[in-house]
Amino acid sequence: MxxxxxxxxxxxxxxxxxxxxxxxxxxxxxxxxxxxxxxxxxxxxxxxxxxxxxxxxxHAAWHGCTPADLIFPFFLFIVGVSIVYALDSARRAASRHGPLLLRILRRSALLFGLGFFGAIFLLWDLPTVRIPGVLVRISWVFLACGIIFLKTGWRTQAGLLAAILLVYSVLLQVVPVPGFGPANLEPATNLGAWLDRLVFGENHLWNQSRTWDPEGLLGTLPAIGTGLMGLLAGQWLRRPVLSSATRVGWLLLAGGAAVLLGLVWNSWFPINKSLWTSSYVLYTGGLAAATLAALYWLCDVRGYxxxxxxxxxxxxxxxxxxxxxxxxxxxxxxxxxxxxxxxxxxxxxxxxxxxxxxxxxxxxxxxxxxxxxxxxxxxxxxxxxxxxxxxxxx
Known part of the structure; x- marks a missing residue:
């Protein structure tokens, strides 16, 4: 730094x-x-x-969503919006994609390194250091969304978002968990927890459980979906032909629709931060979009x-x-x-x-x-x- x-x-x-x-x-x-x-x-x-x-x-004990559970997805949504404002002009020139990709990789690696350092700081115990974490997840979301933004348009991004949410729902609710049997959404026996133990081993997971991690590998997939929602919101706000009122109104409408879809989906795929369920992505992403729309109107349009x-x-x-x-x-x-x-x-x-x-x-x-x-x-x-x-x- x-x-x-x-x-x-x-x-x-x-x-x-x-x-x-x-x-x-x-x-x-x-x-x-x-x-x-x-x-x-x-x-x-x-x-x-x-x-x-x-x-x-x-934070909610398991299923459900408290105000504290909104913070991390809001930040990942902001990462997506920020990528648009940081890279939109440069990505229009294909000759600049190579250097931009290197910058994205470098920054992602630095975020990952900061997360790892924060986990090991004052402990200095490599055999038990936690590898997943907040900054580590931010690094993966930044990397994935940065590359996706450079190489795709908004329609492809919207399609990827829908595919990610549907595939993740199938993975957690349909695919059997090796060693445990049918798919389930319990903390230590869901597919994501099994994958984290397989890849990291129990010693490198969240020290309050050692059997699962709230920032685990599989849950990073729908977290990328949260970043994609930010990408879509950022591109909408940057459309020059639209009036400010149109930008705000449609972003509020889209945010409200996402919240409603998340609440409906919650009936069979519960809103859950630790699992980062598809319903949680839509619910929190919708609230993030509505919050950004309100702040945009206050700060950028009205000048307050x-x-x-x-x-x-x-x-x-x-x-x-x-x-x-x-x-x-x-x-x-x-x-x-x-x-x-x-x-x-x-x-x-x-x-x-x-x-x-x-x-x-x-x-x-x-x-x-x-x-x-x-x-x-x-x-x-x-x-x-x-x-x-x-x-x-x-």
Whole structure:
């Protein structure tokens, strides 16, 4: 990663230069949407106490969808939209496809490497390091959607999206699971969990289960579908012959239709984040499209942007803050110091028990206050970076 004091952009996710944010072809709303999403990631990933969390900030136990379950698909949808805005002009020249493919491969590899480093950081134990993960999945979605966007048109992309959702449904609901029998959607015995154990081995999966992984291999296929929905939305917004009202209206309509289809499909292929079911792709992708349409109308059409500056600050350094916040959180959990009568307590626990627990009667509120403090601390850091035009490019 490198810093750049003249171009405020994260090329991997297509953030617009600050100085150009209001120019035609640039989406302030995309940076705002990205900032809102990564801010929510920080809030959900850093509670003061994992044992006390308000329900909307917890992931669904299995089937179902909470507000916390919207964050990751929203980000992958944004990746798809960003690819359009980053590559659309260049892809029109076939002679530039080779260099663009190399850039896509390099950035995907870097995202994968950052995800792997975040998994092994302070553990340094290769035999048990988790290989799947959030950044790893983002890297695969970015790679696949980048190549698909370069080499296909929107009709092919829409066909691929439909094919992916249907094929994935068949794989999980029809194909027998070796060693377990009929297809099923249970955590440890579905086809995706079997594939992850076969490829990675149990030691390299999510340490809270070691039998399945919420960011596993097979689930990355429909996650690419989420990215494809972003590609389609981005190409729609870039159509120059349409009025702003038409862009917003039809994107809202398409988002609502996708939500409705997802809810209908939920009846026999339940909405499930860990499995990234086809109904989950449509439901969350539809909500993402509707959110982007609303932000586009507010920020890019009507020009109401002042309220969104904190989100812009988060949005232009989204991958950076997500990655660094994970390293800091792990460091605070791993470093031990004496506290009271206890010889060794994590620095995070000391800070939480000192600064938050004594001042709130409801432990869930104290836990939320700890997460909000984390969001505000990173906002200060990112605010300074924003005004000094320090943007980390990937």
């Amino acid at each position: 490198t810093t750049n004091t003249t171009q405020a952009a994260i090329e991997t996710t297509g953030a617009a230069p600050l100085a150009e944010a209001s120019q035609p072809g640039r989406l302030v709303s995309l940076d705002v949407f990205r900032g809102l999403t990564v801010l929510a990631m920080i809030l959900v990933n850093n509670p003061g106490d994992w044992g006390h969390i308000y329900a909307p900030l917890e 942007r002042r309220w969104a500056k904190p989100l812009l600050v988060y949005g232009v350094n989204a991958i950076t803050v997500f990655f660094l916040s994970g390293l800091v959180a792990r460091s605070l959990n791993r470093w031990k110091i004496p506290f009271g009568s206890q010889p060794a307590v994590s620095v995070k626990e000391v800070l939480y028990e000192t600064l938050f627990t004594p001042y709130f009667t409801d432990p869930r509120t104290a836990s939320l206050a700890g997460a909000a403090a984390c969001v505000l601390i990173w906002l200060v850091v990112l605010w300074v970076m924003y005004h000094r035009r320090i943007i980390i490019k990937i």
